[in-house]
Amino acid sequence: MISERHLLGPGPSNPYPEATRALADPLLGHLDPEFLRVMDETCEMLRTVWGTTSARTLPLSATGSAGMEAAFVNTVHPGDVVVVAVNGLFGQRMTDVAARCGAEVVSVEHEWGQPVDVERVLAAHPAPAIIAAVHAETSTGVRSDVAALGAGKGDALLLVDAVTSIGGIELRADDWGIDIGYAGTQKCLGVAPGLAPFTISDRAFERRVQTPRSWYLDLGMLGGYVGEAGVRQGGTGQRTYHHTAPTAMVASLHAALSRILDEGLEAVWARHRAAGEALQAGLQEMGLELFAAEGHRLPELTTVLVPDGVDSAVVRRELLDRHGIEIGAGAGPYAATVWRIGLMGHNARPDAVLLALAALKDVLGR
Amino acid sequence: MISERHLLGPGPSNPYPEATRALADPLLGHLDPEFLRVMDETCEMLRTVWGTTSARTLPLSATGSAGMEAAFVNTVHPGDVVVVAVNGLFGQRMTDVAARCGAEVVSVEHEWGQPVDVERVLAAHPAPAIIAAVHAETSTGVRSDVAALGAGKGDALLLVDAVTSIGGIELRADDWGIDIGYAGTQKCLGVAPGLAPFTISDRAFERRVQTPRSWYLDLGMLGGYVGEAGVRQGGTGQRTYHHTAPTAMVASLHAALSRILDEGLEAVWARHRAAGEALQAGLQEMGLELFAAEGHRLPELTTVLVPDGVDSAVVRRELLDRHGIEIGAGAGPYAATVWRIGLMGHNARPDAVLLALAALKDVLGR
Numbered sequence: 001m002i003s004e005r006h007l008l009g010p011g012p013s014n015p016y017p018e019a020t021r022a023l024a025d026p027l028l029g030h031l032d033p034e035f036l037r038v039m040d041e042t043c044e045m046l047r048t049v050w051g052t053t054s055a056r057t058l059p060l061s062a063t064g065s066a067g068m069e070a071a072f073v074n075t076v077h078p079g080d081v082v083v084v085a086v087n088g089l090f091g092q093r094m095t096d097v098a099a100r101c102g103a104e105v106v107s108v109e110h111e112w113g114q115p116v117d118v119e120r121v122l123a124a125h126p127a128p129a130i131i132a133a134v135h136a137e138t139s140t141g142v143r144s145d146v147a148a149l150g151a152g153k154g155d156a157l158l159l160v161d162a163v164t165s166i167g168g169i170e171l172r173a174d175d176w177g178i179d180i181g182y183a184g185t186q187k188c189l190g191v192a193p194g195l196a197p198f199t200i201s202d203r204a205f206e207r208r209v210q211t212p213r214s215w216y217l218d219l220g221m222l223g224g225y226v227g228e229a230g231v232r233q234g235g236t237g238q239r240t241y242h243h244t245a246p247t248a249m250v251a252s253l254h255a256a257l258s259r260i261l262d263e264g265l266e267a268v269w270a271r272h273r274a275a276g277e278a279l280q281a282g283l284q285e286m287g288l289e290l291f292a293a294e295g296h297r298l299p300e301l302t303t304v305l306v307p308d309g310v311d312s313a314v315v316r317r318e319l320l321d322r323h324g325i326e327i328g329a330g331a332g333p334y335a336a337t338v339w340r341i342g343l344m345g346h347n348a349r350p351d352a353v354l355l356a357l358a359a360l361k362d363v364l365g366r
Numbered sequence: 367m368i369s370e371r372h373l374l375g376p377g378p379s380n381p382y383p384e385a386t387r388a389l390a391d392p393l394l395g396h397l398d399p400e401f402l403r404v405m406d407e408t409c410e411m412l413r414t415v416w417g418t419t420s421a422r423t424l425p426l427s428a429t430g431s432a433g434m435e436a437a438f439v440n441t442v443h444p445g446d447v448v449v450v451a452v453n454g455l456f457g458q459r460m461t462d463v464a465a466r467c468g469a470e471v472v473s474v475e476h477e478w479g480q481p482v483d484v485e486r487v488l489a490a491h492p493a494p495a496i497i498a499a500v501h502a503e504t505s506t507g508v509r510s511d512v513a514a515l516g517a518g519k520g521d522a523l524l525l526v527d528a529v530t531s532i533g534g535i536e537l538r539a540d541d542w543g544i545d546i547g548y549a550g551t552q553k554c555l556g557v558a559p560g561l562a563p564f565t566i567s568d569r570a571f572e573r574r575v576q577t578p579r580s581w582y583l584d585l586g587m588l589g590g591y592v593g594e595a596g597v598r599q600g601g602t603g604q605r606t607y608h609h610t611a612p613t614a615m616v617a618s619l620h621a622a623l624s625r626i627l628d629e630g631l632e633a634v635w636a637r638h639r640a641a642g643e644a645l646q647a648g649l650q651e652m653g654l655e656l657f658a659a660e661g662h663r664l665p666e667l668t669t670v671l672v673p674d675g676v677d678s679a680v681v682r683r684e685l686l687d688r689h690g691i692e693i694g695a696g697a698g699p700y701a702a703t704v705w706r707i708g709l710m711g712h713n714a715r716p717d718a719v720l721l722a723l724a725a726l727k728d729v730l731g732r
Binding site (some may be wrong): 002003004005007009011012014015020021023024025026027028029030032033034061062063064065066068069073093096097100101184186192193194211212213214215216241242243244245246247248249251320326331 | 368369370371373375377378380381386387389390391392393394395396398399400427428429430431432434435439459462463466467550552558559560577578579580581582607608609610611612613614615617686692697
């Protein structure tokens with residue numbers, strides 16, 4: 001018997017009800033004509049939430065972290081200079097992943113809680129092959145200006161982590177010049193963890209590694225898998241067997257994307273903004289201090305300092321045991337001193353705001 | 367609206383009902399104490415179906431093909447000699463994956479439909495680092511003698527693909543000397559595709575690549591993720607954040623494994639054997655010819671020659687449209703001349719045998 005939780009941490013969030021129901025639908029085979037239609041429509045809806053027209057937009061068959069790996073393993077040639085903006089845990093991770101692909105990594109370090117300093121990143125190297133940054137740092141709750149990186153990228157490819165931004169805040173891959181983007185399903189898209197929505201521009205695809213070290217994440221092979229040719233020709237018949245698609249998870253993503261686009265993508269962004277602003281105002285009214293730099297705070301993920309004398313873990317455990325609410329500890333060096341409260345996807349709602357604030361007041365005795 | 371299918375191809379199969387219901391349960395966070403218990407129990411049950419006591423047994427967060435990649439990327443040092451027994455598509459794929467990891471591949475080719483020639487494989491190189499083979503070739507429906515490879519492996523590590531054998535036929539990783547094994551969930555384990563059950567022996571782990579090219583599949587990091595230390599000390603508290611576990615899929619695997627072990631693993635094997643033998647006898651009674659070599663046929667996956675003058679694709683389409691039954695085309699060079707009929711997991715039942723035979727008779731007009 002599994003407990004019911006309010007998943008108000010940094011992810012996973014509670015899925016949209018439609019996404020859960022789709023998981024329980026009859027399973028389709030990965031080559032079934034009905035599944036090929038579901039996959040085509042999923043890729044098409046992903047283009048909308050990414051803000052791209054790129055044909056090479058698909059859900060990779062693994063979690064968001066595999067999306068990061070796919071991004072680098074397909075685009076880093078040995079010795080390539082990769083400038084990475086590091087303003088939190090996921091920027092740090094990029095440096096590790098890029099180095100394993102043979103990159104010469106130029107790491108541009110920032111204080112955690114601050115957004116990416118665009119000028120410093122663009123000035124870090126005269127001719128990088130790739131500039132990489134995290135749009136919404138899950139570790140700190142900070143949003144960075146990806147559009148400005150894109151405007152100044154020159155000949156470099158722009159590689160962006162959109163794990164915590166996709167489906168929650170404004171994201172316009174084509175307008176902003178994102179060449180390679182990866183995300184996850186378990187945050188603002190409102191689906192269980194297990195897939196990595198991915199997109200790559202023609203420009204980046206042309207420069208790709210022909211035989212990447214990863215077979216599983218080889219984008220050259222994955223084109224046939226999602227029926228890239230089929231999509232272009234309006235058909236669904238031309239598929240190459242690569243691996244068995246995780247059909248239940250793709251059906252669930254399809255259901256969530258349908259719900260999001262029915263509501264309207266900009267309306268969904270507005271719903272996240274309203275929920276996050278209300279939460280952040282309420283936390284400050286309680287006398288709590290926010291961690292992320294003002295003006296750069298993510299509405300979907302709020303970071304707040306643990307008050308002096310309060311044991312972070314005890315509070316999180318009481319929220320879970322007494323109210324069935326999960327919030328997150330801080331990441332890395334802030335594990336004990338920061339909480340992370342997510343209002344993502346289906347949880348970006350006024351009642352979730354009220355509940356989070358009321359439960360925190362109750363447990364803190366404020 | 368999704369159609370209900372009898373998934374009688376090479377996988378996915380229809381999940382056990384318990385596995386489907388678990389997907390629809392409330393979602394847990396990946397660090398929730400209840401989820402950590404689910405993960406611990408899942409790893410423990412996986413040890414039973416693998417036939418191993420290795421602490422490093424876990425569900426990787428991607429499909430079976432990623433299991434293959436994890437197997438090679440963690441164990442192949444550049445220049446290592448890897449002997450691969452190739453008797454079908456998945457052996458072929460191993461040679462590609464191993465080469466991308468920098469292996470010197472010694473490929474031992476076999477006629478498709480035949481089992482691995484153990485003597486020839488063991489004689490292929492005097493001192494290989496790894497000997498790799500597929501236990502149950504999904505492309506041909508053939509079982510090979512893994513125990514004999516293990517008995518003769520010498521100092522080499524034995525790497526085995528158990529994607530289509532696990533949970534369906536006898537598999538004894540420790541007794542047979544399997545050092546590295548990977549599998550999938552969507553065949554005899556009766557779960558949707560999306561996870562790769564994996565196991566590695568202490569001996570292989572000690573020889574592993576310290577910083578493998580893949581961050582996502584780095585087994586050195588994944589030990590903390592599944593709470594390897596926690597399992598050993600009987601606790602669940604010691605976890606390292608690596609990536610967000612696909613919690614819904616793991617809960618589903620937990621439910622299927624519970625069902626399998628409630629029935630009894632040997633009883634489940636016997637159920638697969640009975641179903642496969644009945645199907646194969648029935649097909650031959652219809653005058654159809656089996657493809658896999660006699661004495662080496664998998665009960666869970668039967669390959670049968672398409673009769674002269676019959677269009678394979680038309681028959682498959684009629685089975686789907688008229689009876690909601692999916693069977694598989696042949697693989698690789700046998701795409702048009704072989705059918706693959708799976709009776710895996712929940713479908714290894716007498717009624718599925720009757721249905722498959724009756725529907726094929728109907729469509730073929732026999």
